[in-house]
Amino acid sequence: METIISAGIDIGTSTTQIVFSNITLENIASDYTVPQINIIDKEIIYKSDIYITPLLSEDEIDSVGLRGIIEKEYSKADISKSEVSTGAVIITGETARKKNAELISKEMSDLAGDFVVASAGPDLEAIIAAKGAGVDQLSKKENALVINFDIGGGTTNIAVFDSGEIIDTACFDLGGRLIKIDDNKKIHHVSEKLKKLAESLNVELEQGREIAVHELEVLADKMADILTEILFAEVKSDDYIYLITNHDLKKKYNPDYISFSGGVADYIGNQSHQDNYDKYNDLGIILGEKITESPLYKENNIFNAEETIRATVVGAGSHTTNISGSTITYTSDILPLKNIPAVKIDENEINSEAEFKTAVKQKMNWYNLEDGHQAAALALKGKKNYSFAEITSLAEMIIEAEEEIVESDFPLIVILEHDAAKVLGQTLNRILDHKKSIVSLDGIKINDGDYIDIGKPLAGGKVLPVIIKTLIFDN
């Protein structure tokens, strides 16, 4: 048994938070079989205060302020950077669109620990928040279709899980902090998209104007309508389409449950709260109340999220790290590897060796930047029970298809779903005369275009921690 510390840092539109978790690994196989290291427990050991995300201006994050928050919380938790084995810094919501977001997330990940990955992007945020809310587990346990709405300050991230598997995500520019007011109810800041939306509602959102409660209600009502459209509208309205951040859901779903996370979730279905609508000087509380009155809330089975405002940070801290299969092959001195794009080939759609090579080469070429190559990983489903002859020909095919990587200084990285990575790695090593750095992993499901980070070995070298990032900085 081995326990590692994982850090999660969420830098969102409105709030910044940190959590630390203990992740416990154990060999669950008997002594009479090949090892099988699993994550057997995740426990949050520290939750930070909830900070307002420090900004220098409306489009720039205050890196000094952020650094101060992180250093202070690490010392309060009495955890040093070197003790943190894994984790994620995620810049979410509108903050991800600030001009220095990418730089900041890298800086913060260095500050947080050697293998704390930096990431952002609405798809990943949706998945992480849903996992933090416990939606993946519910979906798996009940074999159900569950949709999580993570409603934050700037965005609403939607993730659809079916039988425990993520099947769809979407993101909308809807949130509790698209409008900020000051203590005198005067408008302090309004997002561009909300301004446009307000035009058709006859609400004037000029800066400095005093705004009435009923006007905020009109805006919140409209937002709740648009969220309702996600599940109920046959034809989507123009406003709906206008508020899509990157893409809509692929289709209309009929969920067994829906759940809400994010800051606004604390005010959804919560009639007994005693807070004044202007407690946070924004739209959040009213938006929560309007969603409670909407068909989205009333006509669905509601699952009470395990975490609301902390869902994303808990997801980042506890649910981003995966563990590879326990029989694998790797060259250890090249780890960790960060930000490796994955090229996924579906062998079931490949009919010949030539076709396989063409498909791999073509996709690998997408990542050949002008200044040479970039290390891309080849992801295959693999099959359950290869013969030795099949493994040999698979290895030969991979080497031929990836000749450019083989000749470059980049490691040859192969990721399989089914258990065959150790023998495949040893076969690659034999054919390449043990002269090439390789990483051959299994037990990892990854999609075309995902990015992965592969950390330093755990559990006596049997497994590697892997973080799958669904998209980094969706420009």
Next chain:
Amino acid sequence: MINEKDLTEIVERVIEELEKEESREAVDQAVKREAKSNNDEIVDITDVDLKKQFLVDNPENREAFLKLKESTSARLGVGRAGPRYKTETLLRFRADHAAAMDAVFTDVSDQLIDDMNLFKVKTLCRDKDEYLKRPDLGKKFSDETLAEISNKCEKNPQVQIYAADGLSSTAVEANLKDIFPAIKQGLEGYNIKIGTPFFVQYGRVASMEPIAKCLNAKVCCVLIGERPGLATAESLSCYMAYDAEIGMPESKRNVISNIHADGTPAVEAGAHIADVIKAMLEQKTSGLDLDI
């Protein structure tokens, strides 16, 4: 408004249609069945993947049950015919039992032994019946046999690997061709020298002891058929020991078991076994003392 008479007529017509529909389906099925039995051999019921078979009538949630079945080879969700098994379940049970019996009582084919360039020796057992009744004889060889092994094999190997039928010849047939080259490749990758492989008929695990002594092998490794069960008759084990001695305690041996198509794949097990053997040579020990 529809009056009662019209309504009755409509209902009657609908029922008539439904009945037609049903009988048409039944005819279709019968035709298909007939066509099948005319064209093909009788379907092999052991070809059905039990984890995907679900025989409960009118289940509340078929998908959820099938999901549970993915994690076990137990015969769940078989339904029932009154208080008994359905015919299909009973036949399958007996077919699997027969496969287990066959695995014990057949021999590993000469074809496989030839294909893999092995030579064949026997323990002191004269036949399978004696092998089953006299476990002590399954770990001993005659002096002539030991002399033959000594003559045909390289002496003092770092690792001696051989195969034995054990309680399932089927397991050896199913896995040896894949596991042996995987172990060999793994060991060669670590620059570890392997001795001359061969095959032992009527062999038990402890047959490794006289073999290790005879050849003076550092690590001795036997690939042996496991006692078959109803889930599979193809499961192979790999027993290994460092400096094996005659009468050594079981705690000095390591084993990787459950090597078959639905367990650990043979090629991947082979790759892992190479690591275990490497650890034995490095740590100069085996069994419970080995740190892996």
